[in-house]
Amino acid sequence: xxxxxxxxxxxxxxxxxxxxxxxxxxxxxxxxxxxxxxxxxxxxxxxxxxxxxxxxxxxxxxxxxxxxxxxxxxxxxxxxxxxxxxxxxxxxxxxxxxxxxxxxxxxxxxxxxxxxxxxxxxxxxxxxxxxxxxxxxxxxxxxxxxxxxxxxxxxxxxxxxxxxxxxxxxxxxxxxxxxxxxxxxxxxxxxxxxxxxxxxxxxxxxxxxxxxxxxxxxxxxxxxxxxxxxxxxxxxxxxxxxxxxxxxxxxxxxxxxxxxxxxxxxxxxxxxxxxxxxx
Amino acid sequence: xxxxxxxxxxxxxxxxxxxxxxxxxxxxxxxxxxxxxxxxxxxxxxxxxxxxxxxxxxxxxxxxxxxxxxxxxxxxxxxxxxxxxxxxxxxxxxxxxxxxxxxxxxxxxxxxxxxxxxxxxxxxxxxxxxxxxxxxxxxxxxxxxxxxxxxxxxxxxxxxxxxxxxxxxxxxxxxxxxxxxxxxxxxxxxxxxxxxxxxxxxxxxxxxxxxxxxxxxxxxxxxxxxxxxxxxxxxxxxxxxxxxxxxxxxxxxxxxxxxxxxxxxxxxxxxxxxxxxxxxxxxxxxxxxxxxxxxxxxxxxxxxxxxxxxxxxxxxxxxxxxxxxxxxxxxxxxxxxxxxxxxxxxxxxxxxxxxxxxxxxxxxxxxxxxxxxxxxxxxxxxxx
Numbered sequence: 001x002x003x004x005x006x007x008x009x010x011x012x013x014x015x016x017x018x019x020x021x022x023x024x025x026x027x028x029x030x031x032x033x034x035x036x037x038x039x040x041x042x043x044x045x046x047x048x049x050x051x052x053x054x055x056x057x058x059x060x061x062x063x064x065x066x067x068x069x070x071x072x073x074x075x076x077x078x079x080x081x082x083x084x085x086x087x088x089x090x091x092x093x094x095x096x097x098x099x100x101x102x103x104x105x106x107x108x109x110x111x112x113x114x115x116x117x118x119x120x121x122x123x124x125x126x127x128x129x130x131x132x133x134x135x136x137x138x139x140x141x142x143x144x145x146x147x148x149x150x151x152x153x154x155x156x157x158x159x160x161x162x163x164x165x166x167x168x169x170x171x172x173x174x175x176x177x178x179x180x181x182x183x184x185x186x187x188x189x190x191x192x193x194x195x196x197x198x199x200x201x202x203x204x205x206x207x208x209x210x211x212x213x214x215x216x217x218x219x220x221x222x223x224x225x226x227x228x229x230x231x232x233x234x235x236x237x238x239x240x241x242x243x244x245x246x247x248x249x250x251x252x253x254x255x256x257x258x259x260x261x262x263x264x265x266x267x268x269x270x271x272x273x274x275x276x277x278x279x
Numbered sequence: 280x281x282x283x284x285x286x287x288x289x290x291x292x293x294x295x296x297x298x299x300x301x302x303x304x305x306x307x308x309x310x311x312x313x314x315x316x317x318x319x320x321x322x323x324x325x326x327x328x329x330x331x332x333x334x335x336x337x338x339x340x341x342x343x344x345x346x347x348x349x350x351x352x353x354x355x356x357x358x359x360x361x362x363x364x365x366x367x368x369x370x371x372x373x374x375x376x377x378x379x380x381x382x383x384x385x386x387x388x389x390x391x392x393x394x395x396x397x398x399x400x401x402x403x404x405x406x407x408x409x410x411x412x413x414x415x416x417x418x419x420x421x422x423x424x425x426x427x428x429x430x431x432x433x434x435x436x437x438x439x440x441x442x443x444x445x446x447x448x449x450x451x452x453x454x455x456x457x458x459x460x461x462x463x464x465x466x467x468x469x470x471x472x473x474x475x476x477x478x479x480x481x482x483x484x485x486x487x488x489x490x491x492x493x494x495x496x497x498x499x500x501x502x503x504x505x506x507x508x509x510x511x512x513x514x515x516x517x518x519x520x521x522x523x524x525x526x527x528x529x530x531x532x533x534x535x536x537x538x539x540x541x542x543x544x545x546x547x548x549x550x551x552x553x554x555x556x557x558x559x560x561x562x563x564x565x566x567x568x569x570x571x572x573x574x575x576x577x578x579x580x581x582x583x584x585x586x587x588x589x590x591x592x593x594x595x596x597x598x599x600x601x602x603x604x605x606x607x608x609x610x611x612x613x614x615x616x617x618x619x620x621x622x623x624x625x626x627x628x629x630x631x632x633x634x635x636x637x638x639x640x641x642x643x644x645x646x647x648x649x650x651x652x653x654x655x656x657x658x659x660x661x662x663x
Contacts, residue, residue: 012295033295071292194303195296197353198330198343204289 001054037118039192075199094128096228102136130184146189297356312487327398341396347584358533363487369526375402382507400445405435422451442489462512473498484635531608538615595657
């Protein structure tokens with residue numbers, strides 16, 4: 001199976017500060033880590049590779065520091081690592097990011113079977129890159145995948161059919177997909193494995209990172225980075241909880257009477273038609 | 280040897296990976312295993328599968344083949360969360376596995392290294408006895424040549440990993456007449472007849488490590504289990520300790536780092552006199568000193584590690600690192616308890632464990648006093 005996993009390096013902090021002036025996250029000072037959901041996506045790919053053979057290419061768009069997570073992915077068992085890095089790629093929203101990733105995938109792994117992504121990133125949490133990537137690549141996309149099964153091809157000699165279950169609200173939906181496709185992996189599936197330390201040295205000595213800048217990618221400068229972003233963060237502010245609660249004190253019956261006095265109009269429809277506190 | 284002051288990508292990756300593991304697998308159990316003095320077999324088993332027990336051994340034996348700075352980072356990151364486990368890993372790697380790698384025959388390496396690298400056998404190095412601590416010359420365990428090999432008799436105490444070890448390197452006297460060339464090292468598998476694990480020590484700190492006595496009674500060891508040459512014991516011991524000292528320095532560094540981070544976090548949260556205590560200059564001074572000295576300790580340690588990898592003599596540098604890091608760990612952990620105030624003295628918070636764990640780093644694998652001897656000897660041996 002020809003698998004591609006898109007991974008993102010996010011700040012390794014519990015809460016990241018927003019720069020209120022620019023509307024961006026204050027990423028500079030924070031240590032980086034692989035986005036947790038990306039780990040699940042990578043785990044899914046590793047399991048698919050173990051069960052069905054093939055190769056995994058990991059791709060990340062980011063500053064040079066993103067090399068850290070690519071090497072970690074190699075240590076875990078990925079075969080190839082691609083770093084998309086260029087100052088002009090900075091400030092990209094999810095649209096520009098998906099364009100850039102798609103460009104790389106078309107260049108490096110045109111005949112992929114599946115592209116796997118984490119369902120969302122821990123810093124931006126938009127969950128948009130996966131679906132936008134499917135659009136850019138003009139392939140089927142399924143989000144919040146929990147299980148992946150590889151079935152026999154429908155046509156002899158063709159690609160295997162992929163059966164998926166994915167979360168929707170409170171139930172699991174089962175779908176079948178004919179590759180190629182983009183999947184985003186839910187955090188509930190594919191518990192990520194720990195890195196085996198014996199994978200680290202080979203991740204540095206036996207593989208070169210494929211480094212693609214905007215020029216090598218053949219990317220349209222108007223469609224990458226800040227230029228290619230269709231959305232702009234106008235304002236960032238912490239949410240303030242300013243509701244005042246009402247505390248009803250006293251005996252139960254008196255409290256219930258107060259409750260109906262204050263909120264009777266809103267309660268009737270829920271508690272029951274024509275309910276009265278004397279009942 | 281060029282000096283690099285900023286961590287290269289590989290070292291950052293090693294640090295991130297081990298930190299993730301330690302936070303996920305060791306943090307939840309560290310307090311409990313300390314309280315109960317329980318060796319965390321399940322976590323150790325997982326670590327065996329992830330190559331923690333063959334950190335610098337070659338891949339052909341199942342090792343991770345990492346450089347010495349990476350090795351120090353692994354021990355530091357483990358100890359930052361659980362010093363007892365960090366201790367287990369460093370002793371196994373430095374003073375049990377490494378001597379076999381450095382002095383073993385091909386047959387011995389083939390026979391012993393795979394099980395050590397996989398963690399199937401945890402290693403221990405047995406030198407200390409009731410009458411032989413800093414004075415290694417006081418060792419009384421004997422190995423007498425007999426028809427089928429050597430017959431060993433003696434009692435080893437304070438054996439780190441002893442209660443869990445599958446393989447022990449025993450330092451024994453083979454030529455009582457000769458003081459310096461009279462000792463040799465023997466490899467004993469724990470299932471061998473005449474090898475018994477004694478009671479676990481009830482220790483102040485690193486309580487989750489199964490430190491114990493080992494009783495060796497008429498233990499017959501084949502000639503193939505002699506490590507290196509007869510009479511090479513001191514040399515093997517000193518070589519093992521050179522590397523071991525860096526591992527202990529890394530353990531102490533991890534303790535200091537963990538206690539320091541807890542102090543920063545606590546000082547931000549704890550409010551007294553209407554503001555976080557991190558607003559007060561005294562606390563800020565403490566934090567500034569802690570971080571500065573931790574930085575210095577780390578560079579001192581990495582310098583020693585880099586020298587080892589460059590194939591250059593590093594004995595004095597390792598001793599300096601061990602001395603400095605051990606003293607620092609005690610200073611920082613004590614200060615950490617102080618910053619936490621009354622809460623720091625309670626087991627509900629982790630810093631009191633760090634405080635207890637730190638003390639032994641000034642004692643084992645060469646006391647502070649012994650390290651100073653080594654450093655002074657180096658100073659005074661230089662040409663005038």
